[in-house]
Amino acid sequence: MxxxxxxxxxxxxxxxxxxxxxxxxxxxxxxxxxxxxxxMLAELAPGTTVAGVFTRSLTASAPVLWCREALxxxxxxxxxxxxxxxxxxxxxxxVASVKRTVDKAAAVVGCKPEEVFVASTGTIGVPLDxxxxxxxxxDGFKKLAGDQWNQLARAIMTTDTYPKTATRTVKIGGTTVxxxxxxxxxxxxxxxxxxxxAYVFTxxxxxxxxxxxxxxxxxxxxxxxxxxxxxTSTSDTLMLFATGKAGNVPVTSAKDPALRAFKKALDALLxxxxxxxxxxxxxxxxxxxxxxxxxASARAARTIxxxxxxxxxxxxxxxxxxxxxxxxxAAVGKSGEKADRDTLSIAIGGVQVAKDGQIAEGYDExxxxxxxxxxxxxxxxxxxxxxxxxxxxxxDLTHAYIDINGSYRT
Amino acid sequence: MxxxxxxxxxxxxxxxxxxxxxxxxxxxxxxxxxxxxxxMLAELAPGTTVAGVFTRSLTASAPVLWCREALxxxxxxxxxxxxxxxxxxxxxxxVASVKRTVDKAAAVVGCKPEEVFVASTGTIGVPLDxxxxxxxxxDGFKKLAGDQWNQLARAIMTTDTYPKTATRTVKIGGTTVxxxxxxxxxxxxxxxxxxxxAYVFTxxxxxxxxxxxxxxxxxxxxxxxxxxxxxTSTSDTLMLFATGKAGNVPVTSAKDPALRAFKKALDALLxxxxxxxxxxxxxxxxxxxxxxxxxASARAARTIxxxxxxxxxxxxxxxxxxxxxxxxxAAVGKSGEKADRDTLSIAIGGVQVAKDGQIAEGYDExxxxxxxxxxxxxxxxxxxxxxxxxxxxxxDLTHAYIDINGSYRT
Numbered sequence: 001m002x003x004x005x006x007x008x009x010x011x012x013x014x015x016x017x018x019x020x021x022x023x024x025x026x027x028x029x030x031x032x033x034x035x036x037x038x039x040m041l042a043e044l045a046p047g048t049t050v051a052g053v054f055t056r057s058l059t060a061s062a063p064v065l066w067c068r069e070a071l072x073x074x075x076x077x078x079x080x081x082x083x084x085x086x087x088x089x090x091x092x093x094x095v096a097s098v099k100r101t102v103d104k105a106a107a108v109v110g111c112k113p114e115e116v117f118v119a120s121t122g123t124i125g126v127p128l129d130x131x132x133x134x135x136x137x138x139d140g141f142k143k144l145a146g147d148q149w150n151q152l153a154r155a156i157m158t159t160d161t162y163p164k165t166a167t168r169t170v171k172i173g174g175t176t177v178x179x180x181x182x183x184x185x186x187x188x189x190x191x192x193x194x195x196x197x198a199y200v201f202t203x204x205x206x207x208x209x210x211x212x213x214x215x216x217x218x219x220x221x222x223x224x225x226x227x228x229x230x231x232t233s234t235s236d237t238l239m240l241f242a243t244g245k246a247g248n249v250p251v252t253s254a255k256d257p258a259l260r261a262f263k264k265a266l267d268a269l270l271x272x273x274x275x276x277x278x279x280x281x282x283x284x285x286x287x288x289x290x291x292x293x294x295x296a297s298a299r300a301a302r303t304i305x306x307x308x309x310x311x312x313x314x315x316x317x318x319x320x321x322x323x324x325x326x327x328x329x330a331a332v333g334k335s336g337e338k339a340d341r342d343t344l345s346i347a348i349g350g351v352q353v354a355k356d357g358q359i360a361e362g363y364d365e366x367x368x369x370x371x372x373x374x375x376x377x378x379x380x381x382x383x384x385x386x387x388x389x390x391x392x393x394x395x396d397l398t399h400a401y402i403d404i405n406g407s408y409r410t
Numbered sequence: 411m412x413x414x415x416x417x418x419x420x421x422x423x424x425x426x427x428x429x430x431x432x433x434x435x436x437x438x439x440x441x442x443x444x445x446x447x448x449x450m451l452a453e454l455a456p457g458t459t460v461a462g463v464f465t466r467s468l469t470a471s472a473p474v475l476w477c478r479e480a481l482x483x484x485x486x487x488x489x490x491x492x493x494x495x496x497x498x499x500x501x502x503x504x505v506a507s508v509k510r511t512v513d514k515a516a517a518v519v520g521c522k523p524e525e526v527f528v529a530s531t532g533t534i535g536v537p538l539d540x541x542x543x544x545x546x547x548x549d550g551f552k553k554l555a556g557d558q559w560n561q562l563a564r565a566i567m568t569t570d571t572y573p574k575t576a577t578r579t580v581k582i583g584g585t586t587v588x589x590x591x592x593x594x595x596x597x598x599x600x601x602x603x604x605x606x607x608a609y610v611f612t613x614x615x616x617x618x619x620x621x622x623x624x625x626x627x628x629x630x631x632x633x634x635x636x637x638x639x640x641x642t643s644t645s646d647t648l649m650l651f652a653t654g655k656a657g658n659v660p661v662t663s664a665k666d667p668a669l670r671a672f673k674k675a676l677d678a679l680l681x682x683x684x685x686x687x688x689x690x691x692x693x694x695x696x697x698x699x700x701x702x703x704x705x706a707s708a709r710a711a712r713t714i715x716x717x718x719x720x721x722x723x724x725x726x727x728x729x730x731x732x733x734x735x736x737x738x739x740a741a742v743g744k745s746g747e748k749a750d751r752d753t754l755s756i757a758i759g760g761v762q763v764a765k766d767g768q769i770a771e772g773y774d775e776x777x778x779x780x781x782x783x784x785x786x787x788x789x790x791x792x793x794x795x796x797x798x799x800x801x802x803x804x805x806d807l808t809h810a811y812i813d814i815n816g817s818y819r820t
Contacts, residue, residue, distance in 0.1 A: 059743030059751045089739045089751060091768030124736025125769055229722040230640075231737075232744035312639045312722070312807075313815055320816025326534025327641075329499045333469030334642035341469045342501060358501030359535055397722075399809050405723055406730025 005161045008279035008287050008375060008395070014165045016149030016180045020203045021045035021243025023144035026155035029132045032084025032122060037155035039133060041140045042079040042199070043109065048243045050076035050117070051211035053219050055236035061088035063118045064235060066098045070114045074208030076241050077111035080118045080133065081197065083156050083184075087120040087128040088234040097130040104134040108141050119197050119237045121158055121184065153182035156197055159404060160184050164276035168265040173249035173258040177204035181269050183238075185228075185277040198223065198238040198273055204262060205244035206251055213254040214263055215240045222270040225302065225392045228281035229401070230310040240266075278393045283400030286318050288377045288393065295388035300337040304383065305392035307335035315397035321372040323365060325353045328379060343384025350378065418689035418697050418785060418805070419572045426559035426575050426590045430613045431455035431653025433554035436565035439542045442494025442532060447565035449543060451550045452489040452609070453519065458653045460486035460527070461621035463629050465646035471498035473528045474645060476508045480524045484618030486651050487521035490528045490543065491607065493566050493594075497530040497538040498644040507540040514544040518551050529607050529647045531568055531594065563592035566607055569814060570594050574686035578675040583659035583668040587614035591679050593648075595638075595687040608633065608648040608683055614672060615654035616661055623664040624673055625650045632680040635712065635802040638691035639811070640720040650676075688803045693810030696728050698787045698803065705798035710747040714793065715802035717745035725807035731782040733775060735763045738789060753794025760788065 022044060026037040044050075052071050054064045080101060087094045102116040109116070120128060153163035165182045183198030206214070215238070223238060251259055279287050290308050295301035308314055311331040317324040325346050332339050342357035349371025352360045371377070432454060436447040454460075462481050464474045490511055497504045512526040519526070530538060563573035575592045593608030616624070625648070633648060661669055689697055700718050705711035718724055721741040727734040735756050742749050752767035759781025762770045781787070 055743075057740065057743035058745075058747075058749040059739050059754065086736075089736060089754075089764065089767065091752060091766065093768060124739055125764065126736075127769070231721050231723045231740060234740050234743055311641050312811070313641045316812050316815035319812060322816065326496075326499060326536075329469050329534055330467065330641060330644050333465075333467030333644055335468075337468075339468040341499060344469065344499075354499065354535065356501065357499065358503060359537070397812065399812055401722070402726050402729060402807065402809055402812065405726035406732065 006280045006284055008284055009162045010276065013150065013163055014167055016165050016167050016182065018146035019178055019180050019201055019243070020245035021048060022201050022241070023146055024148040024152050025140050025143045025145065026148060026151045027136055027140050029082070029136050031082055031129065031132055037151065038083045039136065040081045040152045040155045041144065043144050044076045044078065044241050045243045045245060046077065048076045048241050049074055049206060049208040049211050050239060050241050051208060051215040052237065052239040053216060055233055057232055057234045059089060059234050061086055061120060061235045062090060062094035062098045063087055063120050064237060065095070066102065067117050067119070067237065070117060073114045075115050076117055077115035078105050078109045078117070079199070080105055080116065081156055082120050082133060083158050084122040085120055085126055085128045086122045086124050086235050089125045090127050093127050097128045101130050101133055104137055108137050117239060119235065121156065121197055121235055124234060149180060149182065156184040158184065159282055160280050162280060164273055164280065166269045166272040168269045170261045170265040172204055172251070172262050175246050175248035177202055177246040177248055177262065179266060179269050181273050183273045183277060197235070200240045200269065202240070202242050203244070203246040204242050205246065205248050206242045210251060210254050211240055211242055214259070214266055218267045218270040221267065222274040225390065226274045226278045227306060227309045227392065227394050228278065275393055278395055281395035282404045283398040284395030285398055286375055286377050286396040288318055288379065288395060289391060290379045290381065290394070291391045292381050292383065293389040294382040294384045294386060296338040296386040297388040298390055299388070301388040301390035302392065303337050304332055304335045304339070304381070305390050307331045308379065308381065309392050309394035312397055315394070318372070318377055319396040319398045323348055323353070323368040323372050328381060332381060332383070338385050339383050340385055345382040345384060347380040348378070415571045416690045417695055420686065423560065423573055424575045424577055426577050426592065428556035429588055429590050429611055429653070430655035431458060432611050432651070433556055434558040434562050435550050435553045435555065436558060436561045437546055437550050439492070439546050441492055441539065441542055447561065448493045449546065450491045450562045450565045451547070451554065453554050454486045454488065454651050455653045455655060456487065458486050458651050459484055459616060459618040459621050460649060460651050461618060461625040462647065462649040463626060465643055467642055467644045469499060469644050471496055471530060471645045472500060472504035472508045473497055473530050474647060475505070476512065477527050477529070477647065480527060483524045485525050486527055487525035488515050488519045488527070489609070490515055490526065491566055492530050492543060493568050494532040495530055495536055495538045496532045496534050496645050499535045500537050503537050507538045511540050511543055514547055518547050527649060529645065531566065531607055531645055534644060559590060559592065566594045568594065569692055570690050572690060574683055574690065576679045576682040578679045580671045580675040582614055582661070582672050585656055585658035587612055587656040587658055587672065589676060589679050591683050593683045593687060607645070610650045610679065612652050613654070613656040614652050615656065615658050616652045620661060620664050621650055621652055624669070624676055628677045628680040631677065632684040635715070635800065636684045636688045637716060637719045637802065637804050638688060685803060688805050691805035692814045693808040694805030695808055696785055696787050696806040698728055698789065698805060699801060700789045700791065700804070701801045702791050702793065703799040704792040704794045704796060706748040706796040707798040708800055709798070711798040711800035712802065713747050714742055714745045714749070714791070715800050717741045718789065718791065719802050719804035722807055725804070728782070728787055729806040729808045733758055733763070733778040733782050738791060742791060742793070748795050749793050750795055755792040755794060757790040758788070
C-alpha cells in the first residue's frame with residue numbers, strides 16, 4: 001500500500017451526513033491488514049430497493065456471482081464488504097464461503113439470505129477465511145450507527161490513498177431526498193459495467209426496476225468511461241440502495257418528470273466518485289480528460305477514447321510532460337474504429353495542434369508545453385467522420401505505478 | 411535513445427552473408443540523428459518478386475499507403491528506408507514527399523516508381539524533409555555493395571539497443587537457397603499484420619502471389635504474436651523479396667511440396683526476428699512466453715494471450731519477480747473470449763499453480779518464485795473450453811520503459 005496521498009486528491013474529503021434507513025459500521029476482523037478496519041457492514045431499512053451493475057469479466061469473483069443472482073429479488077437488507085481478499089478464483093470454496101457469510105448475516109439481521117449483498121476486494125486466488133467475518137457479524141450488528149459513513153469509506157480502501165465520498169441533495173416532487181455514495185479503487189481499474197467497489201444510498205422511494213435503469217444510464221457515462229491501467233477487475237461492483245424513508249411521491253418509470261432532478265444529481269454523483277478513482281490512480285501525477293467528437297457513433301468514440309487513455313506511450317508522454325500528439329494519432333489508428341487520417345484534428349489544453357490530418361498552421365508548442373506541466377490535462381480529438389462523442393478520463397503512467405505493482409503481494 | 415544493450419540481447423549478432431541479387435548501402439543523410447547512419451538503400455535484381463504485410467492502423471503512414479498500392483505489381487527493384495522521421499500524420503505533404511522520393515529513386519535505378527518501396531520510422535507528425543534523402547540517392551546508388559547487411563540493420567535502429575538479424579539456408583527441389591532478414595523495433599510494438607520494420611530477402615525464385623501467401627502464414631505465428639506495449643504503430647512493415655538468382659525449380663503454389671523446407675525455414679526466421687524485437691523491448695529485463703491452450707478457437711487463444719501479455723499488472727508483476735497468477739486470471743477474464751472460471755488452469759515455469767479454477771493442491775511457491783527470478787519466464791494457461799491454442803511473447807514493464815518514453819522527443 002501507498003502511504004503518500006495522491007497529488008490529485010481533493011483538497012477536502014466530503015463528510016457524509018446520516019441518511020434515513022441506513023446504519024453502518026466498520027470493523028477490524030484481521031483478514032489481511034493489521035491495525036486498520038477491513039470490514040464494513042450496512043443495514044438497510046425494510047422496504048429498501050436495490051440496483052447493481054457488476055464486472056463483465058468472465059472470471060468474476062464468487063461475491064459478484066452471488067450479487068447478480070440476489071439482485072433479481074430487488075430487495076436489500078444488509079451489505080457485507082471486506083478488503084484484503086477478493087474471494088476471486090477460489091472455486092467452489094469461494095462459493096461456499098459466500099453462502100456461509102450471507103446465511104449467518106441473514107440470521108443476525110432477521111432477513112432472507114437473498115437480501116444480503118456481499119463484496120470482497122484484495123488479493124485474487126487465496127481462499128477467504130470467512131470465519132473471521134462471520135465471527136464478528138453479531139457484535140458488528142449491535143454497533144451499527146447512522147454516522148459512520150466516512151469511516152466506512154476508509155475501511156474498504158486497498159491501494160487507495162484517500163477515501164472517496166460524494167453527496168447530493170435534490171427534490172422528487174416537492175420532497176427533499178439525499179444521495180450518499182462512496183467507493184474505492186486505484187489499480188486494476190478499467191470498469192466494464194461498474195468499478196471496483198462503489199456504494200450509493202438514497203432515502204428516496206424508487207422501485208427496483210426504475211433504480212436499475214437510472215444506475216445503468218449513469219454508469220455508462222461515469223464509471224464505464226474511466227481507466228487507470230486497462231485491467232478490468234474480477235470484482236467490479238456498483239450498487240445503489242433506496243430506503244424510501246424520504247416518503248416522496250410514487251414513481252413508476254425512469255422517464256417520470258418527477259425524477260429529472262434526481263437523475264441529474266445521481267449522474268453527477270456517479271461521475272464525481274468515478275473521477276475520484278482516476279485521481280487516485282496508482283502512481284498518478286496527472287489527471288487526463290479525453291474528449292472525443294466526430295466519431296462514427298458514441299460507442300466508437302468511447303473505444304477511441306479508451307484506446308488513447310490506455311496507450312502506455314500516451315500515458316508515459318503525459319508523465320514526462322511531453323506534448324507528443326503523434327502518440328495520440330497512433331492510438332486512434334489502432335482502435336479499430338472508423339477514422340480518416342485526413343480529417344483528424346487534435347487540440348491539447350485548448351490549443352489546436354493538428355488539423356485535417358497534419359500539424360496546424362503556425363502551431364506554437366510553447367502554450368501546449370506549459371499546459372502539459374499542469375496537473376489537469378485536456379486532449380480534444382475530433383475524428384471528423386460522424387457525430388459520435390464520448391469523454392473518458394485517465395491518469396498518467398509513472399514510476400510509482402511500477403513500484404506499487406511490482407511488489408503488491410510481497 | 412537507450413545506450414545500454416538489453417540484458418536479453420543475443421550473445422552474438424548473426425552475420426548476414428551476401429545474397430545473389432541484392433546490393434545494399436547505409437548512409438547518413440542527417441534527417442534527425444547526428445553521427446550515425448539513418449538511411450538504407452537496397453537494390454533488387456531485375457525479376458525480383460515481392461510480398462508484404464503492413465499495419466492495419468487506420469492512421470497508417472504515407473509510406474505504408476504507397477507500399478500497399480505498389481505491392482499490387484508484385485515486382486521490386488529498390489528499397490529506401492529512413493529512420494528519425496516516420497512521415498506519419500503528415501497529410502498531403504507526406505504523400506507528396508513519398509512521391510518525390512520514389513520518382514527520384516526510379517530515375518536513378520532505371521525502373522518504374524511502382525518498383526520502389528519506401529519506409530520511414532521515427533517521430534510522428536513532423537513533415538519529412540525528403541530533399542535530404544533524394545540528395546544522396548545517386549551517390550548512394552554508386553556505393554551499393556553485397557556485404558553491407560549488418561551495417562543496414564544498424565541504420566534503421568531507433569530505440570533499439572542491438573541490430574536484429576537472422577539467416578537460414580535450405581533447399582528447394584535440390585537447389586540451395588538462402589534467406590536473410592533483419593528488422594528493427596523496441597517500442598510501439600503490437601504488430602497487427604506486421605511489425606515496425608522488417609526486411610527479408612531470398613535468392614529463391616518464387617512468384618509474388620506464392621511469396622505473399624507464405625509471408626502471411628509466417629507472420630500470423632510470429633510478428634502477429636508479439637507485443638511490447640500494446641501500441642500498434644502507424645508504420646508497421648514486413649517485406650519479403652525473392653531475387654530468383656538461385657535458379658531453383660519453378661513453383662506455382664504455396665502448397666508445392668518443393669517449398670516445404672523453405673516454408674519451415676521462413677517461419678523459423680520470422681519467429682527468430684520477432685523474438686529479437688521482444689527481447690529488445692523498451693526497458694525489458696524479462697522475456698515472457700505465454701502458451702494458451704484449450705481456448706474456443708485459435709483466434710480466441712491469441713486474444714487471451716495478448717490480453718495477458720498486454721496487462722500492465724501482469725507485466726509489472728513479472729518485473730517485480732512476483733508469481734502473481736491472480737493477475738493472469740483477471741487478464742483472461744477481461745479478454746472477452748469464452749472462459750470458465752472452473753476449468754481454468756495455470757502453470758508457471760512448468761509448475762502447476764492453479765487447476766480447475768482454484769489453487770493447485772499442495773502448491774509450493776518456492777520453485778515458481780525461483781523461476782520468476784530468471785530472465786526467461788513461461789506462463790501456460792489452459793482455458794479448458796476447447797482446442798484452440800496460440801503462443802504469444804512479450805517482455806516486462808519496468809522503470810526504464812517510463813524513462814525512455816517520458817522523454818523520447820525532448
